[in-house]
Amino acid sequence: MSSPNNGTATVETLSEVFRCFICMEKLRDARLCPHCSKLCCYPCIRRWLTDQHHQCPHCRATLHLHELVKCRWIEDVTSQLDTLKINETNKQKGEEKDKCELHKEKLTVYCQSCSKCICHQCALFNGSHVGHSFLPFDDIYKTNLSIVNEHLGKLKRRHVDLICLAQDVERNVENVKIARDERFKEIINIMQTIQSKLDEQFKIKMDALVGKIIN
Structure with a gap:
C-alpha cells in the first residue's frame, strides 16, 4: 500500500540528484564533470580547482575549468522541483484539514445537531455526540452540490436574460440615433x-423698390 508521503519522498529523491556534490545544496549555475558526469555549482568547483586542486573532487580525474560542461537546463528542472515541493506541501496541508483533529481520521459524517463534519469514531464513541442525528458526508456533499448547481443554473439564465436586455437597449439606442438624425435632416x-x-x-x-426709385 502506497504511503501518503510517497509523492513528497519522490520529489525529495529527485532533489538529491540535483544537488551539488561539493556543498550539498541546490545547484547554482550548474556544471558537469566530463569524466564522471557529476553535477556541481560553478562557484564551488571554481574555488576547488583554483586552490591548486586540478582534479575532480569526486572521481579524481584531471580537470580544468574550461573542460566543465555548462548545464543550462538544470535551472528549469530545479525550478520545477521547487514547484512540486510546494504543491506536495499544500496537498498534505489540505489532507490534514480534512481529518479529525482528535482521531486523525477522515471526516466522513455530518452531525446535524452540531452542524459540523466529524469522523466515524467521533460519531460512535465520542460522548459529546450522544443522541445527535448524523448524515453521511457524501449525502451532504451531493445535497449542497445540487443546491449550488441549481443556483448556478438560475444565474446562467439570468445572465442570458441580461444579455438579451442589453441587446434590446442597444437596438433602441441605435433606433433613437437614426430617428434623431432623420429629424435633424428634416429640420435642416x-x-x-x-x-x-x-x-x-x-x-x-x-x-x-429699385424700380420705384428709378421711375
Whole structure:
C-alpha cells in the first residue's frame, strides 16, 4: 500500500540528484564533470580547482575549468522541483484539514445537531455526540452540490436574460440615433426652404423698390 508521503519522498529523491556534490545544496549555475558526469555549482568547483586542486573532487580525474560542461537546463528542472515541493506541501496541508483533529481520521459524517463534519469514531464513541442525528458526508456533499448547481443554473439564465436586455437597449439606442438624425435632416431641409423663400421675397421687394426709385 502506497504511503501518503510517497509523492513528497519522490520529489525529495529527485532533489538529491540535483544537488551539488561539493556543498550539498541546490545547484547554482550548474556544471558537469566530463569524466564522471557529476553535477556541481560553478562557484564551488571554481574555488576547488583554483586552490591548486586540478582534479575532480569526486572521481579524481584531471580537470580544468574550461573542460566543465555548462548545464543550462538544470535551472528549469530545479525550478520545477521547487514547484512540486510546494504543491506536495499544500496537498498534505489540505489532507490534514480534512481529518479529525482528535482521531486523525477522515471526516466522513455530518452531525446535524452540531452542524459540523466529524469522523466515524467521533460519531460512535465520542460522548459529546450522544443522541445527535448524523448524515453521511457524501449525502451532504451531493445535497449542497445540487443546491449550488441549481443556483448556478438560475444565474446562467439570468445572465442570458441580461444579455438579451442589453441587446434590446442597444437596438433602441441605435433606433433613437437614426430617428434623431432623420429629424435633424428634416429640420435642416425646412430651414433651407424657409431661407430660400425669404431670399426670394427679399429680392422681389428690392427689385420693386429699385424700380420705384428709378421711375
